[in-house]
Amino acid sequence: MKSKSAWTGRSIAYHRSSLEGRSMVMLTPLVDMFTIMLIFLLMSYSTGGQMTYMAQSILMPESLSREQLEPAVEISVGTDRIYVDGVVIMDDLTEWQQTDKLLIPTLYEDLKMKAVKYKKMEESVPLFRFTGKATIQADKVIPFRFLKKVLYTADRADFPNISLAVFQKD
């Protein structure tokens, strides 16, 4: 009967001789890692949803809502600037945070021109319908004093169907 140590010695010798001249890369841990990552990513993969512009400086509030965002004009309201569809249209809000006036002319002009453009598209593109939808992404510290001006301006510029974008809370 052969001893265990004799088998082990022969096995090592066999491997050494058979792998001579070949670089040996251990792929098993890499395949394991990729498999785990693939399973995790496939589980968290989502096919639905709407691509949005998100300004880095804006931290939106969390909500329990599960409604999906719809394609719409995006108005992002930060503490210091306003973006429409990802483009900065106002970079100094000091005046508008203090005044009593509800209409913000710069925002109104931008939105109104978009509304006019979409209404013209409605006439030329058969399946396109302008529904006046706008999504507001606002920073959670914004006071209602300023938010109501954005809401009022969007409504006056023919965007009365307003949704608020929020982070989903579990």
Add this chain to the structure above:
Amino acid sequence: MRSFPPRRKTFTGQMQAADVDLTPIMCLFIILVPLLLLTAVFERLAALKVGLPQASTLEAQEKPREPSGIVELRVLLQETGLSVEGTLSHDASGKEMDLYQDIRYEVPLVDDGRYDLPNLQVILKDLKRQYPKHEEVVLLVEDGVSYDTIVHTMDTCREEFFLHDGEKKRNPLFPAVVLSESFSEEKGFEGLREGTRTIDRELGLR
């Protein structure tokens, strides 16, 4: 007794380990993993539909809605706390009252200065139980209240959550939320509403 798995024998009679070709699976991983990482969503966004106050129009008057029992339900979101106001047209049994009844509940801030949203939901749940057909609530917000507080109050008004057989369920309360500014009797509506005619003319729209 054989204690090792069978191994292939080459024509020379030498033992050789079975060799699995990992190249195709590695290629698949190298393509799939970066693709999924690029499209991964770590923060999910949601939408909160919000209504704006509308003026009474002839069109609205032409289409009378079935009475829900509540003429209007308002939640006042003030810096000092919450209030629920409303006018009831029907009693809980569904009979129209001769004289409409005003209701008002105060929900003061809790000790650490937070809004007492659980208490607000208890009041709203009670109203919903009595008047299940009513869907709309008007949120009257004071100027200094933050957007974060508004969203949390809207969540409280829209639906309740409860555990049923260990599963989290949601039940709608007043899902149609209208956002409006608060007003005081002394000052009327706050803010100055400017016309847009001048701007429209400058833009060449009129």
